[in-house]
Amino acid sequence: MKISSRNTKNIRNNVAAYLFLFPFLAVFFTFLAYPVIYSLILSLHKVSWSTNLYNVFSDMKFVGLDNYIALLQDSHFWWSLVVTAYYAILTIPFTIFLGLILAILLNNKLPGVSLFRSAYFLPSVLDMLVVGVIWTLLYSPHFGILPNILNSVGYSNFMDNGILASPRTALPGVALAMVLRGAGFGMILFLSAIQNIPVSVYEAADIDGANAWQKLIYITIPLVKPIILFLVIMGTIASLNAFTEIYAMTQGGPYVVEFMGKIQGATRLSGYYLFEKWEAMKFGYAAAVSYVLLLITLVISLINARLMGKRD
Numbered sequence: 001m002k003i004s005s006r007n008t009k010n011i012r013n014n015v016a017a018y019l020f021l022f023p024f025l026a027v028f029f030t031f032l033a034y035p036v037i038y039s040l041i042l043s044l045h046k047v048s049w050s051t052n053l054y055n056v057f058s059d060m061k062f063v064g065l066d067n068y069i070a071l072l073q074d075s076h077f078w079w080s081l082v083v084t085a086y087y088a089i090l091t092i093p094f095t096i097f098l099g100l101i102l103a104i105l106l107n108n109k110l111p112g113v114s115l116f117r118s119a120y121f122l123p124s125v126l127d128m129l130v131v132g133v134i135w136t137l138l139y140s141p142h143f144g145i146l147p148n149i150l151n152s153v154g155y156s157n158f159m160d161n162g163i164l165a166s167p168r169t170a171l172p173g174v175a176l177a178m179v180l181r182g183a184g185f186g187m188i189l190f191l192s193a194i195q196n197i198p199v200s201v202y203e204a205a206d207i208d209g210a211n212a213w214q215k216l217i218y219i220t221i222p223l224v225k226p227i228i229l230f231l232v233i234m235g236t237i238a239s240l241n242a243f244t245e246i247y248a249m250t251q252g253g254p255y256v257v258e259f260m261g262k263i264q265g266a267t268r269l270s271g272y273y274l275f276e277k278w279e280a281m282k283f284g285y286a287a288a289v290s291y292v293l294l295l296i297t298l299v300i301s302l303i304n305a306r307l308m309g310k311r312d
Contacts, residue, residue, distance in 0.1 A: 043067055043287035067288035075260035080273040084239050090175035092235035099186025107194050121184035132248025135177040139163040167256050167266035174249050186231050193224040229308045233301045240293050243271040
């Protein structure tokens with residue numbers, strides 16, 4: 001009887017646990033698991049504009065790996081990866097560096113420190129489209145603040161076309177906007193990590209005669225390494241999926257760059273390239289693009305995790 005009552009109690013506990021988990025599981029399978037599986041199925045088919053996407057057994061034609069093979073032969077896709085890598089190099093290191101510097105400065109008991117923390121964090125809360133529109137106005141020729149500042153110091157090249165119209169400065173211009181937007185988020189993470197470092201560690205370093213630079217290199221940075229790894233991975237994902245900022249600021253242009261014999265957009269990142277294929281109703285091809293980007297993200301994240309782990 002004791003065994004039977006114990007089993008009954010375990011069953012009741014399990015049923016209660018699954019009842020509490022059911023809302024999450026329903027949302028997970030409906031809005032995450034099912035779309036992931038369906039997009040994989042979609043990537044193996046050729047889909048037309050008239051295809052009923054809600055019926056996997058409709059007129060979709062199974063083509064196997066043809067979408068993936070065509071993707072690997074597409075110069076526009078390879079160019080989007082090159083531009084995305086350049087964009088990641090411009091944004092990820094500078095976002096982490098600026099966030100760390102702000103966290104170190106605002107970790108001190110300065111007058112109005114809470115106001116400064118809120119002010120630096122506020123841009124990361126704003127919608128990406130809003131940030132893109134604001135920076136488009138700042139970069140605007142004739143009326144933009146930045147072209148006028150550059151003109152005042154004798155650099156008038158951007159007064160006619162603006163910063164976003166030049167293939168050399170368009171992507172760095174977008175990257176600058178995103179660095180300043182994302183630095184506040186990194187600042188908050190670094191600030192919480194720094195405040196969790198025991199004060200005794202820095203006191204011991206002071207006794208040993210360590211200066212501020214040595215404490216930063218040998219204490220602060222090693223102890224906030226998990227935050228750095230997290231920001232690198234999140235920055236990689238954000239770079240590969242970057243769309244809204246490009247849509248708001250450049251629409252993939254200016255289209256004056258030649259790569260593999262074709263004219264390419266100077267800011268056509270992989271996320272915007274995926275949007276273009278989806279907008280052209282090449283749904284199977286777009287699904288293949290998304291899975292290739294997912295694979296690239298997983299590989300880069302694994303490499304980053306291994307490299308950061310070896311330095312511990």
